[in-house]
Each structure stands twice: as structure tokens, then as C-alpha cells.
Amino acid sequence: MSRTVLITGGNRGIGLSIARAFAEAGDKVAVTHRTGEAPEGFFGIHCDVTDPESARRAVKEAEARFGPVEVLVANAGITRDGLAPTLRDEDFTDVLQTNLVGAFRMARLVSRSMIGAKWGRIVFVSSVMGFLGSPGQSNYAASKSGLLGLTRSLAWELGARNITVNMVTPGLIETDMIRGVTDKRREQLVAQTPLRRTGTPQEVAEVVRFLAGDGASYVTGAAVPVGGGVGMGQ
Numbered sequence: 001m002s003r004t005v006l007i008t009g010g011n012r013g014i015g016l017s018i019a020r021a022f023a024e025a026g027d028k029v030a031v032t033h034r035t036g037e038a039p040e041g042f043f044g045i046h047c048d049v050t051d052p053e054s055a056r057r058a059v060k061e062a063e064a065r066f067g068p069v070e071v072l073v074a075n076a077g078i079t080r081d082g083l084a085p086t087l088r089d090e091d092f093t094d095v096l097q098t099n100l101v102g103a104f105r106m107a108r109l110v111s112r113s114m115i116g117a118k119w120g121r122i123v124f125v126s127s128v129m130g131f132l133g134s135p136g137q138s139n140y141a142a143s144k145s146g147l148l149g150l151t152r153s154l155a156w157e158l159g160a161r162n163i164t165v166n167m168v169t170p171g172l173i174e175t176d177m178i179r180g181v182t183d184k185r186r187e188q189l190v191a192q193t194p195l196r197r198t199g200t201p202q203e204v205a206e207v208v209r210f211l212a213g214d215g216a217s218y219v220t221g222a223a224v225p226v227g228g229g230v231g232m233g234q
Contacts, residue, residue, distance in 0.1 A: 004066040005212070006059070008032045008049055008106055009076030011039050013175035014125060017201035018073055021209045030062040032076065049076050049102030050094075059109045068113035071212045074103035075125040077143075079177060081136045092139040099143035104150055107165075111158060120163035121212040124151055125204075128171045128227045131234035144169075148223055155221035164220035166211045171227020173199045194229030 005022045009015040010031025016039055023029045023042070030043045038044020043065055047058035062069055077099045080091035107122050114120025129137055130144025147167055154165040172178060172189045178198075181189075190196060204226045210216055211224065225232065 003027045003070040004062065004068060005029045005071040005073070006032070006062045006069045006106075006110065007073040007075055008047065008058075008102070009034070010042070010073075011036055011044065013177065014170065014173060014201045014204050015073075015075040017205040018075065018208050021202070021205040022071070022212075025209065027071070028066040030066060032058050034076070049106060050097040052105065055102070055105050055109060059106070063113070068117065069110040070114070070117070070119065071121045071123075072106060072110045073123045073125065073208055073212070074106050076102055077125070077177075079137070079140050079180075081140070081180070083136050084138045087139065092142075095139040096143045096146070099140070100146045100150070103147060107150075107154060111154075111163065114163050115158070115161045118162050120158070120161075122154065122158075122163065122165045123208050123211050124165075124167040125208070126167050126169045126223070128169050128225065128231045128234070130169065132231045151223065152221045159220055164211070164216065166216070166219060166222045166224065168204060168207055168211070169223055169225045169227065169231075170204050171199060171225070171230040173201060173204060173226075175201060189230065192230050193227065194232075197228060199226065199228055 005027045007019050010019045011033035019029050019031050032045045032047035034048050045058045045061045048054045124147045126147040127144040129141050151167040207226050
């Protein structure tokens with residue numbers, strides 16, 4: 001059955017691959033984008049997840065087009081790298097507002113209709129850096145590790161209504177976001193990865209789609225690594 005799927009930050013990288021995976025499975029997919037244009041073939045919604053009104057409007061637009069959101073993938077995220085002693089307050093808070101608060105805001109909005117329907121799937125896209133830490137990324141790591149507490153708290157709150165809440169933690173994935181990673185740092189991360197390679201957005205998308213499907217109906221509160229083994233056990 002075709003479901004209504006809302007993906008934040010779905011116009012490129014991991015988000016776009018996730019959108020394509022759901023569309024290929026026959027789902028009705030809406031993607032949000034803060035900058036740029038909506039990807040061809042998808043219903044795009046301009047949305048800044050840090051703005052409560054923009055977030056509300058995005059959910060309403062998706063519902064008006066396809067019906068109540070049944071699957072949310074909270075993928076929107078930013079980086080503002082810098083060493084902690086010189087990192088500006090706004091660079092820290094902006095990252096948390098987008099990556100963590102924005103994810104919570106979208107989940108809160110869609111959970112209302114999911115509770116009424118007694119069915120829903122919420123998947124947060126985190127990062128292995130939230131658990132390993134990374135020099136120059138105290139803000140990013142804090143925001144991504146915070147998603148674990150959010151995931152597990154919402155899993156408790158929503159589980160009785162047949163709503164699962166899970167999180168994926170990608171490792172080093174070939175997207176625009178890692179273009180700024182130095183060759184030295186990339187080599188270090190690959191050396192810490194048992195599979196000895198970077199991953200693809202498609203490999204993340206397949207795991208997200210599984211968590212949103214019937215095959216994962218008894219999986220909730222999980223943090224699923226998609227990183228070739230980097231940081232295993234974290």
C-alpha cells in the first residue's frame with residue numbers, strides 16, 4: 001500500500017537517496033528543502049525546520065497533497081565546524097536548532113495524526129560522529145548524539161500507539177557534507193572502518209526503508225549503524 005512519506009532535507013545527498021528508495025517502492029513522497037530547488041519528480045516543500053511556522057506549513061502542504069504523514073524521515077542537517085575555544089555561540093546553537101530541535105519539531109507535528117491512526121514510522125538520521133566525537137565538530141556531535149535520547153524517549157511515548165521510532169547512524173558517506181574533510185582525516189576514518197571504504201547514500205537509504213517497513217514492525221528505540229563497522233559498539 002502506498003504511504004505518505006515526508007523527508008526533511010530530501011533534495012540532495014542521503015535525503016535524496018532515501019526519497020528515491022521510497023518512491024521506487026510505490027510510496028507518495030514529499031521532500032523539504034531549505035535552499036535550492038526540489039529534486040525532479042518529487043513534491044518539494046520549502047521549509048526551514050528551525051522555524052516553527054515553516055515546519056507547520058510544510059506538514060500541512062504534505063498532508064494536503066498526499067494525506068496524513070505516515071512515515072517521517074528527519075534528515076535535515078547542517079555543519080558549522082570550528083574548534084571549541086573559537087567557536088561562536090551562534091555556530092553551536094544553529095547546528096543544534098537544525099539537527100536536533102528541528103528533528104523533534106517535525107516528529108511532534110506528524111505524531112499527532114499517527115497517534116490517531118495508531119500507526120506510524122519515524123526515523124532520525126544521526127551520525128557516527130555523535131558517538132565517536134570529532135575535532136572541530138563539538139556542535140555537530142552534540143546534536144547527533146542528542147538524537148539517541150530523543151529516539152528512545154519517543155519510542156516509549158508512542159509505542160503503545162503502534163508507532164516505531166528509530167535512528168540510523170551513518171559513517172563516512174560520500175555526500176557534499178564530507179567534501180570539506182581533509183585527506184588525512186578521511187584516511188584516518190577509513191582506517192578505522194573494518195570494510196576499509198566509504199559508504200554510499202543508497203546504502204543508508206536501504207536501511208531507512210527497512211526501518212519504515214513491515215519487516216521492522218517490532219524494532220523501535222534502535223540506533224542502527226550504517227558505517228562499515230566504524231565505531232562499532234558505540
